[in-house]
Amino acid sequence: MLYLNVLPETTNVVVGYDIPKKTKVMINVWAMARDPNYWTDAEMFIPERFEGSSIDYKGNNFEYLPFGAGRRICPGLAFGIAGIMLPVALLIYHFNWELPNQMKPKDLDMTEHYGLAIGRKSDLCLIPTVYA
Numbered sequence: 001m002l003y004l005n006v007l008p009e010t011t012n013v014v015v016g017y018d019i020p021k022k023t024k025v026m027i028n029v030w031a032m033a034r035d036p037n038y039w040t041d042a043e044m045f046i047p048e049r050f051e052g053s054s055i056d057y058k059g060n061n062f063e064y065l066p067f068g069a070g071r072r073i074c075p076g077l078a079f080g081i082a083g084i085m086l087p088v089a090l091l092i093y094h095f096n097w098e099l100p101n102q103m104k105p106k107d108l109d110m111t112e113h114y115g116l117a118i119g120r121k122s123d124l125c126l127i128p129t130v131y132a
C-alpha cells in the first residue's frame, strides 16, 4: 500500500518513485484539503473561504477533492450535492438555530471521528425554533 499526497508544494510528495505493478495507491485527500501551503487556517471550518474562489469540488483542483477526480470521480456528485444542499437550505429557511446554555460557536467541540467518512466525534446539539 502506498500513501501519496500529490500536491507539488508539500514536503511528503513522492517524485520519481517507481510504483510496483498492482500496488494499491491511496491518495491522501484529507491531508491535501488541510495543507497549510494551500489553505489559510487549514484546520478551521470557514465555508466563506470559497466565496469568490475559483476552487471547486468537481475534481479540477487537487487541493480539494471531496468527490475524487478523473475517470473514477464520483458518478453521484450531482445527486450528492442535491441531497445535501436541499435539506440544509430547507432547515436554514424554516428554522432559527441556537446553541444551548449560552454556548458560543467557538465553544463547539469540532473533534472528528475517523472512518470511511469523517463525522463529528460528539453530537451537535442545537435548538431550532420555527421561523415565522
Ligand code: HEM
Binding pocket: 065, 066, 067, 068, 069, 071, 072, 073, 074, 075, 076, 077, 079, 080, 081, 084
Ligand atoms: C456528498 C456525497 C458523496 C460524496 C462526498 C462522495 C464521494 C466519493 C468519492 C471520494 C469517491 C471516490 C472517487 C475516486 O476514486 O476518485 C466516490 C465514488 C463513487 N461514488 Fe460517491 N460520493 C457521494 C455521493 C454518492 C452518491 C449519491 C452516489 C450514487 C447515487 C455515489 C456513487 C459513487 C460510485 C458508484 C462511486 C465509484 C465510482 C468508481 O469507482 O468508478 N456517490 N464517491
